[in-house]
Amino acid sequence: MSVDKTSGINHNLIGRILTNQNLVKSEDAKKTSSGVSSDAKTLAGGDKVEISSEARELHKTLSGLKAAIKQIPDTREEKVNQAKARIEDGTYDRASVIKEVAKSLNGSGLI
Numbered sequence: 001m002s003v004d005k006t007s008g009i010n011h012n013l014i015g016r017i018l019t020n021q022n023l024v025k026s027e028d029a030k031k032t033s034s035g036v037s038s039d040a041k042t043l044a045g046g047d048k049v050e051i052s053s054e055a056r057e058l059h060k061t062l063s064g065l066k067a068a069i070k071q072i073p074d075t076r077e078e079k080v081n082q083a084k085a086r087i088e089d090g091t092y093d094r095a096s097v098i099k100e101v102a103k104s105l106n107g108s109g110l111i
Contacts, residue, residue, distance in 0.1 A: 086092060092101075105111055 091097065
């Protein structure tokens, strides 16, 4: 059996599926066996796509989370300012701090 054969695949149909072209809402969008209503869309060739209300709700939640994440700044200025102040006042120049940082770097696998 060969996995890489593409004979029999209609690449135009795949392109239409990927770009959601030629989808029409089916008149017989019904409740699924679980009782959850879902929209049914049918391709011109007769294939059918159903998206449940749970999937729609998950998509909405995920979209909201992505938008919230985009609002978070890449750097936390208060942490950067604290580190700068510690460097300036010599906190990190003590031998005990240098030894602890060296141990941490060695254990991290970075060096």
